[in-house]
Amino acid sequence: MEAMKVQNVTPNDLYWKVRYDASRCTLCGSCVATCSFRAIEAKVERRRMVFSESEFPEPKQRFSAVPVIMQVRSIKNYCRGCGSCEKVCPNDAIRPERNPDTRHPVVTRCLGGDSIKRGGRKNLEATSRTLDRIRVGRISQMTDPSLDAQRHTFDLLAPFGRILPPKKLPFSLDDLGQLKTDALTPPVRWIYPVIIGDMSIGALSWRMWEAVAMATAYLNEVCGIPVRMCSGEGGVPVRLLKSRYLKYMILQIASGHFGWNRIVKAMPHMVEDPAGILIKIGQGAKPGDGGLLQANKVAEHIQAIRGVPKADLLSPPNHQGLYSIEESVQKMFLSFNAAFKFRVPVAIKVAASATSVSVYNNLVRDPYNIVGGLFLDGIDGGTGAAHEVSLDHTGHPIVSKLRDCYLAATAQGRQGQIPLWAAGGLGKTGDLAADAFKMIALGANGVFTGKLILQMAGCVGNDQGRCNACNTGLCPVGITTQEPALVHRLDPERVAQNIVNYFLAMDQEFKKLMAPIGNSSLPVGRSDALVATDKGVADKLQIQYVC
Amino acid sequence: MCRIGAIKSLDYLHPSQALLLMQSQQKGHDNSGFAMIMHDLGGVFESYKHLPTLSMACTDEGVKLAEDLLHAAGFQRVMQWVPETNPLSGLDIIAMPNYVFETFEYPKQYKHAEQREKEDLLLDIRLKLRALLEENEQGFVYSFWPDVVTLKEIGDPRDIGTYFNLWEADDKFTAKVITAQCRQNTNYDIVRYAAHPFFMQGYTALANGENTFYLKNVEFQRKLHRGYIGFESDSQCFLYTLHYVHRELGWPLKYYKHVMTPLPFDEISGRDDEQQLLAIRQSLAHLEINGPNTIIGVLPDNSMFTCCDAKKLRPVVLGRDERMVVLSSEVCGINEILPDRNWEDDIYPHEREIVAINNDLEVQRWRQ
Ligand code: SF4
Ligand code: SF4
Numbered sequence: 013m014e015a016m017k018v019q020n021v022t023p024n025d026l027y028w029k030v031r032y033d034a035s036r037c038t039l040c041g042s043c044v045a046t047c048s049f050r051a052i053e054a055k056v057e058r059r060r061m062v063f064s065e066s067e068f069p070e071p072k073q074r075f076s077a078v079p080v081i082m083q084v085r086s087i088k089n090y091c092r093g094c095g096s097c098e099k100v101c102p103n104d105a106i107r108p109e110r111n112p113d114t115r116h117p118v119v120t121r122c123l124g125g126d127s128i129k130r131g132g133r134k135n136l137e138a139t140s141r142t143l144d145r146i147r148v149g150r151i152s153q154m155t156d157p158s159l160d161a162q163r164h165t166f167d168l169l170a171p172f173g174r175i176l177p178p179k180k181l182p183f184s185l186d187d188l189g190q191l192k193t194d195a196l197t198p199p200v201r202w203i204y205p206v207i208i209g210d211m212s213i214g215a216l217s218w219r220m221w222e223a224v225a226m227a228t229a230y231l232n233e234v235c236g237i238p239v240r241m242c243s244g245e246g247g248v249p250v251r252l253l254k255s256r257y258l259k260y261m262i263l264q265i266a267s268g269h270f271g272w273n274r275i276v277k278a279m280p281h282m283v284e285d286p287a288g289i290l291i292k293i294g295q296g297a298k299p300g301d302g303g304l305l306q307a308n309k310v311a312e313h314i315q316a317i318r319g320v321p322k323a324d325l326l327s328p329p330n331h332q333g334l335y336s337i338e339e340s341v342q343k344m345f346l347s348f349n350a351a352f353k354f355r356v357p358v359a360i361k362v363a364a365s366a367t368s369v370s371v372y373n374n375l376v377r378d379p380y381n382i383v384g385g386l387f388l389d390g391i392d393g394g395t396g397a398a399h400e401v402s403l404d405h406t407g408h409p410i411v412s413k414l415r416d417c418y419l420a421a422t423a424q425g426r427q428g429q430i431p432l433w434a435a436g437g438l439g440k441t442g443d444l445a446a447d448a449f450k451m452i453a454l455g456a457n458g459v460f461t462g463k464l465i466l467q468m469a470g471c472v473g474n475d476q477g478r479c480n481a482c483n484t485g486l487c488p489v490g491i492t493t494q495e496p497a498l499v500h501r502l503d504p505e506r507v508a509q510n511i512v513n514y515f516l517a518m519d520q521e522f523k524k525l526m527a528p529i530g531n532s533s534l535p536v537g538r539s540d541a542l543v544a545t546d547k548g549v550a551d552k553l554q555i556q557y558v559c
Numbered sequence: 560m561c562r563i564g565a566i567k568s569l570d571y572l573h574p575s576q577a578l579l580l581m582q583s584q585q586k587g588h589d590n591s592g593f594a595m596i597m598h599d600l601g602g603v604f605e606s607y608k609h610l611p612t613l614s615m616a617c618t619d620e621g622v623k624l625a626e627d628l629l630h631a632a633g634f635q636r637v638m639q640w641v642p643e644t645n646p647l648s649g650l651d652i653i654a655m656p657n658y659v660f661e662t663f664e665y666p667k668q669y670k671h672a673e674q675r676e677k678e679d680l681l682l683d684i685r686l687k688l689r690a691l692l693e694e695n696e697q698g699f700v701y702s703f704w705p706d707v708v709t710l711k712e713i714g715d716p717r718d719i720g721t722y723f724n725l726w727e728a729d730d731k732f733t734a735k736v737i738t739a740q741c742r743q744n745t746n747y748d749i750v751r752y753a754a755h756p757f758f759m760q761g762y763t764a765l766a767n768g769e770n771t772f773y774l775k776n777v778e779f780q781r782k783l784h785r786g787y788i789g790f791e792s793d794s795q796c797f798l799y800t801l802h803y804v805h806r807e808l809g810w811p812l813k814y815y816k817h818v819m820t821p822l823p824f825d826e827i828s829g830r831d832d833e834q835q836l837l838a839i840r841q842s843l844a845h846l847e848i849n850g851p852n853t854i855i856g857v858l859p860d861n862s863m864f865t866c867c868d869a870k871k872l873r874p875v876v877l878g879r880d881e882r883m884v885v886l887s888s889e890v891c892g893i894n895e896i897l898p899d900r901n902w903e904d905d906i907y908p909h910e911r912e913i914v915a916i917n918n919d920l921e922v923q924r925w926r927q
Contacts, residue, residue, distance in 0.1 A: 156769040156850050157872060164870070167823050171841055178808060178842045183835065189811045191835045200841055202824060425782025428844050530771050531849045532869065533821075540774045 028093040028108040030083040036105035043097035048486040051091040094488040128400040131482025149543030152530030161527040170458035173200030173357035173384040209462030212246030215396035217499040223507035247271015247317040253278035266292035268327030270318040289358040296389030296436040298398035299363030302327030308485035311494035345382040357384030364408040372417040385431040392437020394463030397483030410436035418455025431457040439464040445521035469507040561767040562888040571601030571733035580892040593719040594711035594754040597734035614709040616655035617698020633666025652714030753791035757798040761859025764798035768852030779845035820869035864915040871910035
């Protein structure tokens with residue numbers, strides 16, 4: 013009999029147990045070949061069979077060696093529950109099963125002596141979300157008729173850019189009594205109220221990034237839906253920089269300035285202005301932390317685009333030289349506005365925080381009229397790589413913070429002048445239209461989304477600890493990896509098609525939400541259209557409580 | 560649903576015409592009140608056109624409070640007109656003890672003041688009076704402006720007419736522009752201030768409809784101007800936006816329509832004025848309205864207009880003869896007071912226009 017070794021890792025310590033039925037297995041090996049995490053392996057088991065050949069029991073025994081598939085007992089190559097093995101098995105012989113008794117968070121720290129890193133979103137709560145306690149509860153009937161979602165026209169556009177207070181508009185009257193504009197006004201782009209969030213070309217595989225860019229172009233050029241995509245920190249392929257599709261891209265600059273060397277060099281060759289510039293100060297999933305791209309994802313083309321060697325790429329938590337909001341306004345905004353000759357709106361992205369209102373109040377004053385938007389990212393936002401403790405425990409929920417900012421602007425009569433864009437777990441349940449619409453009624457001009465886009469592409473990760481291995485470079489579906497074999501699993505055309513279809517569906521759903529409240533343009537700040545089934549939520553957001 | 564009506568005439572008219580106009584539309588409103596604003600006054604007010612007239616309904620204490628305040632501010636009363644009332648029993652009217660129509664001379668220090676300065680003074684005084692009388696509900700101050708009087712009361716419009724003797728035409732109480740409406744706002748508490756028409760610094764607006772962007776409008780307007788207060792009705796927002804666009808920003812009336820019901824982005828793009836219309840849509844996004852509406856407005860120069868929501872969900876019709884133009888929610892009202900007009904000249908405005916009537920009764924249709 014073997015002695016029990018308490019410290020040995022067994023599947024019971026891990027998040028997922030691999031269930032395997034040897035009687036169905038044909039030993040084709042597909043599962044082992046598929047598992048990018050090497051969490052299963054082919055092994056030989058020793059079996060003993062006891063039998064009797066006579067009328068009375070005369071036990072005999074026979075030993076045999078049987079090839080089987082086994083789960084690896086390791087905290088390095090552990091099963092992520094991605095289900096790829098199940099997907100490829102022709103006989104339904106293998107599948108991962110969630111282990112509610114996992115000791116993984118303790119064991120990993122004990123054995124590794126390092127903080128746990130992963131991708132995905134906050135995995136802590138299983139409770140219902142704030143947005144699910146809000147309903148669109150003011151229905152137009154009788155005297156104020158609902159609209160027909162199919163027949164009426166709806167204006168589903170949101171501003172990106174600095175909007176002047178009405179009395180600052182440089183208007184005068186010409187001889188015919190027409191208003192004319194006497195001076196340059198800040199650039200404002202009216203775009204679809206859902207921006208494809210900032211995911212860098214290093215975090216994503218080239219096929220995935222290309223698929224998103226392709227979907228964006230298709231939505232614009234074929235579907236007439238002016239969706240914009242944000243590059244994330246990490247540059248843009250030069251070919252795209254010099255193409256006319258650049259007009260659909262919002263270029264991001266973050267503290268590592270990755271990729272900007274190339275962008276600056278490409279500027280004289282640009283045939284179109286980019287859609288905007290987004291200065292990233294912070295990110296909801298890991299506030300206070302800079303970007304993190306682990307060396308195993310820094311493939312050759314990433315090195316070229318970013319201009320770096322193969323190494324862990326860490327963006328500092330701060331922009332060097334930015335010590336105050338005033339400074340950020342002056343330095344960053346002015347230089348980027350000037351770089352594109354004041355033709356391209358420049359906005360800023362910060363992680364939602366208890367202090368966001370002060371930041372917004374400072375921006376809202378904006379004496380130079382150069383702040384083109386505040387992007388607020390809440391704790392439920394996703395990421396390609398972060399320390400788990402940041403993901404789960406740092407940050408601020410987006411809903412009330414967005415509302416606080418809107419009400420702060422309203423108190424000054426400046427609502428809408430610095431557009432508010434919100435993100436952080438929106439569309440978590442798969443229904444982005446509803447989440448976005450509620451955020452808009454609470455005061456957002458629009459929303460941005462990243463993780464959901466990955467899920468459209470086939471990402472199997474979720475917020476109950478499934479997969480979330482984006483940091484490893486071993487993404488089983490080829491989305492967040494630079495490993496050619498894995499990347500080839502992803503069909504960019506199909507991904508683009510999924511994204512396009514999702515947007516088309518969402519577009520209809522927006523109309524189905526606007527029609528019953530009788531609005532043909534986005535009800536930004538129309539909180540009277542919402543009701544909350546939770547008193548605390550209602551009070552905090554200043555909407556009607558219902559039960 | 561509200562019914563609204565307005566008359567603009569070359570001759571001075573008695574308000575009985577407005578009662579008639581509204582009477583035949585009574586099935587469409589709930590007979591819960593009568594309110595009217597008269598511009599370009601005749602009769603007893605004709606020789607005081609340049610001096611401000613105070614219109615209010617109040618208690619005895621309210622009269623005293625108001626007169627003391629005006630006196631302290633240096634205003635001298637030059638004329639007073641008290642409507643003869645018929646307090647017959649059985650009338651459906653919740654009358655106030657006093658209805659005050661008093662005309663004042665400006666304070667001496669304003670003798671050489673700029674027009675604008677005087678106008679701001681009148682607004683500030685009205686706001687002060689309103690605040691003063693609001694304590695203990697001593698009264699309601701509707702307008703304090705040259706050449707304008709306002710009457711608002713709760714009850715059955717017919718009985719209100721009887722109470723104020725408005726059914727019998729005379730030449731003492733007349734005007735060339737009369738706007739009227741016969742219903743208390745039922746969406747909110749019944750308050751006299753909630754009844755259309757609404758008035759501010761020469762501008763009058765009344766509406767039939769609902770403003771589903773009320774909250775957006777209110778939250779924005781509160782910070783735009785000290786005079787944008789009350790908000791007892793969602794339609795007050797229409798008046799404040801009119802005042803803001805036309806007076807504060809100084810833009811021609813046609814831009815009112817571009818602010819309230821902006822063109823869809825598709826239609827803006829490619830127009831000569833694309834740049835301006837986009838800027839308007841951006842900067843005044845919170846003044847956009849939504850929901851079904853018909854608005855009638857009067858400007859300080861006594862010209863009149865009407866426009867609708869972007870989907871034309873509420874009716875309005877314009878009928879006219881050589882000496883009078885009438886706007887009404889329903890054509891039956893016009894038939895009542897202009898039975899012999901050529902009905903082929905009637906105009907049913909559409910959702911993308913402003914129909915404007917100038918002081919020569921010339922009717923212009925401006926396409927948005
Ligand atoms: S579920 Fe995924 S990680 Fe787990 S064994 Fe199967 S393929 Fe490997
Ligand atoms: S499937 Fe890929 S992108 Fe999705 S959670 Fe797993 S590793 Fe990340």
